[in-house]
Amino acid sequence: MLQTLTIQNLALIEKLSLDFHSGFTTLTGETGAGKSILLDALGLALGERADSGLVRHGTARADITADFDINGLAQVQTWLTENEFDDQEDDAYSCLLRRTITSEGRSKAYINGLPASISQLKALSDLLIDIHGQHEHQSLLHSNKQLELLDAYANHPAQLQSVREAYQQWQSLKKRHQELLEQQTDRQSQLDLLSFQLQEFDKVMPVADEYDGLAEEQNSLAHANEIKQAVFNAYDLIEGDGGVSEKLNSAIHALESVTEYSPALASVAEQLNSLLIDAQEAANDIQAQDHHIDLDPVRLQAVDDRLSELFGLAKRYTLEPQDLVEKHQQIRESLAELQDSDASLEQLKQEIDLAETAYQKAATALTKSRQTSGKKLSDTVTDAMKTLGMENGQFKIDISPADKPSATGSDAVSFQVTANKGQPLQPLAKVASGGELSRISLAIQVASAEVASLPTLIFDEVDVGIGGGIAEVVGQKMQQLGQHRQIFSITHLAQVAAYGQHHLNIAKATVGEQTLTQVTTLNEAERVEELARMLGGMTITENTRNHAKEMLATAQKG
Template sequence: MIAELSIKNFAIIEAVSISFDKGLTVLTGETGAGKSIIIDAIHLLAGGRGSQEFVRHGEKRAEIEGLFLIESEKHPCIHVCHELGIELDDNMVVLRREIHASGKSVCRVNGKLVTISVLREVGRTLVDIHGQHEHQELMNADLHIDLLDQFGNETINKCVEAYNNVYDHYKSLEVRLNDLTTNEQQMAHRLDLIQFQLEEINNAKLQPKEEEELLAERNKISNYQKLFQALNNSYYSLHGEQKGLDWVGHAMSETEALKAIDPKLGTIYETISNAYYQLEEASYHIRDEIDQLEYDPERLDFIEGRLSEIKQLKKKYGSTVEEILEYAAKIEEELETIQNKDSHIHKLQQELESVESDLLLEAKALTEARTKAAVTLEEKIHEQLRDLYLEKANFKVNVTSHNKFQKNGVDAVEFYLTTNPGEPLKPLARVASGGELSRIMLAMKSIFSQHQGITSIIFDEVDTGVSGKVAQAIANKIYSVSVESQVLCISHLPQVAAMSDTHLFISKEIDKDRTKTRVNILSTEEKVNEIGRMISGIEVTELTKKHAKELLQLANRQKEIK
């Protein structure tokens, strides 16, 4: 849910900070007070298109910041942030957007600078905005298959996963077969290229870890003088008259003579004795290293040449010798495939036919799962439509299959509707009128909000064009959506305002010849007055206050039923 929203120098808003709670928050106020501006700010915060026109006149930039709380470990935002390399702290997400007067836009997620596309990717998992004329997701037939899959939940997801596993294999085989059966000239060029590359790598006779060993040897030869002097000094510090081993040997003899007098000195003797023999062994190793040291300028020249050759190969074929050898193995396999193209084509065709049979089975299972889910979805939508006094409307989820394998199966899904008995079903976007569209959208959102995992749903005047019992039905439906998800709603309907858990009143005032927007949380008495104003439209009388109180009592009874 969105917990905090801070807006500064945005349109007519100078500075506003708003706290939001769970449940249904309704925003009301006079036309032009800035209600929709607040929703516009949230839209921009979630990656919407910005413009310097949003910057308050005379200011350098507009700033919008929102704090979102993630309450479920399975929330889609967590996965998206993980994929994008964005760290989450205590399951909190802070989105920030700055729009400069110059037109530049700066976006941040949890303090990390991101592009607008990344901000949009995160924002779409947190906020779902529905305006009076903006039902893009529900009106876009291309997205209906995703909505059905979300509704089908685990049953369809398992079928999609099984289908995709086979589909990915099928597409890889298809690509390989296509590479072998098209463009003979390009394949001939490819054959010449990889033959040359393989010959160049093979002639180099590279060995694993060769570069590391050569670098170590070069370092040793290059530092011959330093090594010889250090080892020689170390050896003569230990060996010789009055040197290290002499003194340690003397200490060992003295303590050996004393241990018969004091047994506790036996431990000291053992320690010194062990040290003596270890130092003696080390001195022998030093002597052997000195004997093996050799300064060979010809060997150094060979190493430099070999390292240069490896460096050139690394520029072409990989960052390490191991990667070069892996590349050689890969193109050797490719070379064999091209040289024996006909047999590989036959083998791939047979494998592709076998995988295609498996893919058809998985596609059929997916279609059956979607068809079954479509029937259940139709029943659920009809229940919602009846609640909104669209009992004569007929909703249909049209699942059709085509012969082309695609990432999400072989199905096309589109929502169809008719609101008048006797009229044929038509695509959703071509049927509903303004008032009907609001109710249909609410019916669908009541279903899909339970499956999408969106943190906050925002309705911007979706109740326009309705009144009476339909208005109360819409109010009830918006509240029912808020039971599953936090809902922010701009409304001119007193019925919707009465159902709110939190009522924010948006007003504007003139201060020093500048317009400012204010946001106030209404108390119970203030809520009665505001609902009374919404009922009467002009003057709040005792009668309208009475009606407002009755509406609030009705709302409370409706909430208890929910």
């Protein structure tokens, strides 16, 4: 549940920290006092779109933090762990959502102090809280919203996922089948082209790494005479008459003949001897290389011809010679695939039939679940309509085959209603007046809330358009919901506000030169005054206060 909401520099709020409790909490205040700002703040913490215009005038940044108690919320704890937002050091049963917005419009989000994306913030908040807006009844007129609401009530995410995956697999196979069919229109021309290309490549038959090896060999063969002459000259300069070896030997003998008189020259002689050994080894290596130098004009011509063949093929296909082998394989595979396209089409057709059968099976199971839940929700909403002053009202969810299958199944959902006895059921949009639509919407929302798994529900002026005894029933309903989860109701109706276990008042106040929004937790006496204001308007009489006191006492007995 929501434990704390902290707001800084948002609209008319300078700094505000609110502690919340379990059960049913009402929020009241005069029009324009700032009740919507609290919802805007909470919405920002939950990942709603940021608007720099909400940043308090004259400040650089707004900062909103919402602290949730997630003890017992296994799904939330699992999500935090999987996304690496679980807090191992602090309270494992607390979840902190934070959002900052600068006056330039930049926004940052955090989960348990760690940077998060807005999509992650929204995904997590969907597991924590649900807000029923005052304009919710308008969205109920759309069939997609009606289907969405029924699925939420049925609580069958696994079946929805099965249908979605089966549909995607079915459509993917159909798309591939269509692509192959389109390829069939110019199949023969493609076959001729690929066959010709394969013949060209088969004639040349490029081999992996061949081109680089031949290029190196060509370079050696083309310069064999130069290489051989250089090797001969080098060897002769080392081992020939008057060469390096002979001169080093002479130098060594000269020094060794006088080392008896100059011992220091012995080390110099050793250095020269080491040089002589290195020179002789180098000469041996040069001589060995001489045997590998091939003066073979026939081989050179063969290498030139092969390189010319490879280069010519690469040029025709705008390739590097090193890429010929890969291209050869691609042509083989494309030709084989095209030659087998008839078999592939038949195989795909069989797979499409199987995928369609799997989809129909999953969709049928989903339809049955919707029908079961639709009947239950219809009865529940009908009962709620009666308690909300529509004694002859009847509500029914009609589930019929959709025009075409989709990722959400094969059903078309229509909310059917009649408000008067003897009148047939018709689509919601055709028969409900504004006031009736508000009450029907409220009945649906309350019925949905009773089975909701979310720990916190907020009703934002959903009781608009009703009053009197019906408003009292709404208050009773919300008080009952508050026995199982945390309920907030922003309301203008004293009959609803009286049923709250906790009561917050939102008001504007002038502090110095500034106008600020303030929130106060009301005690019993203050609640009586607020209820009297809501009942009596500008002039509050003692009778109005007594009425408010009696209303509060009666509501709190429940």
